Amino acid sequence: MIKAKDSIYKITPYIGGESTAKEGQRIIKLSSNEGAFGPSPMAVKAMQEAAKDMNRYPDSGCSALREALAKKNNISADSIVCGAGSDEIISLLCSAYAGDGDEVLYTAHGFLMYSISAKVAGATPVATPEKNLKADVDALIDAVTEKTKILFIANPNNPTGSYLKRAEIEDLHARLPKSVLLVLDAAYAEYVDDPDYTVGHDLVSQHDNIVVTRTFSKAYGMGGVRLGWAHGPDHVVDVLNRVRGPFNVSAEAQAAGVAALQDDDFLKMTLESNKKCLKMTADSLEALGVKVYPSAGNFVLVDFGNADKAENIRLALKDEGIFIRQMGGYGLPSCMRITIGTGEEMELVIEAIKGYLGSHV
Ligand SMILES: Cc1ncc(COP(=O)(O)O)c(C=O)c1O
Structure with missing residues (x-):
């Protein structure tokens, strides 16, 4: 065999x-x-329209969707890469940045795909203890070694529901070696209304080693479509564009995403x-x-x-x-x-x- x-x-x-x-x-x-x-009825309608052209390959660069996301989040379209769910982005990050002998850090009750994607890449997933089912910044920093390539924080985390406030994320980042990519997985960001919370888009713009991942699967009700995206510095965007499939997001998903963003x-x-x-x-x-x-x-x-x-x-x-x-x-x-x-x-x-x-x- x-x-x-x-x-x-x-x-x-x-x-x-x-x-x-x-x-x-x-x-x-x-x-x-x-x-x-x-999903939003507007997203369904846009998807139905787009389906009429399913003989055509989709826009490989997801241009309209990235423009719409950029406008909505006040960031640059060039700093966005779209994927087939944020699961795909997580997996692409692991395969691009971590391999044999490398470590991928996450917290004990963190989202399961971090450890699965790390293993697929050949890297070793390392889970750190949490405090009262919340990420513990000290434990994460203690676990960083020369082998650490990526640190994933689901913020808020699934399944615990806890999250690190802006000041805690800033503290974590300040104490993290610049050689480690900090991935803020903001799959549930839309639901948080605490003024002390940050999705992290402003931090991506200020630093060279932070990536934010987001999804249409939760608050937008589009899990079946498989649509997620990453906001990162130029060098990470460049890497993700090299490793992703050329048509990783269907035309239907792109059209539905653009329409969903309009349905406030x-x-x-x-x-x-x-x-x-x-x-x-x-x-x-x-x-x-x-x-x-x-x-x-x-x-x-x-x-x-x-x-x-x-x-x-x-x-x-x-x-x-x-x-x-x-x-x-x-x-x-x-x-x-x-x-x-x-x-x-x-x-x-x-x-x-x-x-x-x-x-x-
Ligand atoms: C924390 C977290 N990140 C990422 C995902 C993946 O979402 P999707 O691949 O549907 O975008 C999920 C889904 O449950 C999640 O809970």
């Missing part, structure tokens, strides 16, 4: 959120941090609903005696106290067509991550958990 590189067999494949229910059963999928309201009302409605439903969910679950970690994203991390109980609750909910995500892969086996859906969906999930807890005292 032809074998791939040894390091590839050390990878545990990423398992996506479950969503297969019994026939005819209503599905409430709260297992993948997807947008609760579908949809984004506003999504963010307002998330804020309201997140609070309602956290308050209701805490009232049931369950530990809920504070979250700045579109999900909550809930600790049911022990792994068996958490798994039984997941299975009981699944039986009712409600899918939440187990967190064993993130080293948090007693926890479940619940995506914030619509108000009605959250009421149903709370009722289901209440029902389970009431009948299993």
Whole structure:
């Protein structure tokens, strides 16, 4: 049998959120941090229009989309590279900057794709301890060695929901050797409304070793389209453009992205609903005696106290067509991550958990 590189067999494949229910059963999928309201109708229309020309290859440079992103975020279009989801950007960064003998740093409960992409590149992923399920700047700096090539921080982090404030990011960057690329993964940035938070675009412009990654998969409700992007210094943009496929973002995705950026009302409605439903969910679950970690994203991390109980609750909910995500892969086996859906969906999930807890005292 032809074998791939040894390091590839050390990878545990990423398992996506479950969503297969019994026939005819209503599905409430709260297992993948997807947008609760579908995509913007403007994005759907633009995609349908673009589909008429699917015999043509897409614009390799994603020009219109980069221009739209640049305008929206007050940055230069030349500092943007688009990808098939931010997953692709993460993977491209790892394969371009890290290889055999190199290390890729991230935090203990950081997003799983950092370690998978590091291993694909042949590098060693190094996870540092967190403090109260939040990235610990001291631990990260202590773990930096001459082999460290990239440091990934999901800000806010999935699945913990915690984030580093601007001052903490600045402190981390100031103490990091300039030879290490600091990647601020801002997949959930739209949801954060703390004035002390920074997505990091201003930091990219000021420094030579910071990259911000973003996505249309969460607040824009476009996970199925696979559209993400990176904002970085010229030398990183140059590298990403060398390693990416020439047509890595479909014409349909580009058109949908441009249209989605114009639909401010949809984004506003999504963010307002998330804020309201997140609070309602956290308050209701805490009232049931369950530990809920504070979250700045579109999900909550809930600790049911022990792994068996958490798994039984997941299975009981699944039986009712409600899918939440187990967190064993993130080293948090007693926890479940619940995506914030619509108000009605959250009421149903709370009722289901209440029902389970009431009948299993
Ligand atoms: C922290 C974080 N980064 C990146 C991604 C990848 O998003 P996408 O590839 O859909 O852009 C996710 C998806 O769940 C995430 O949680």
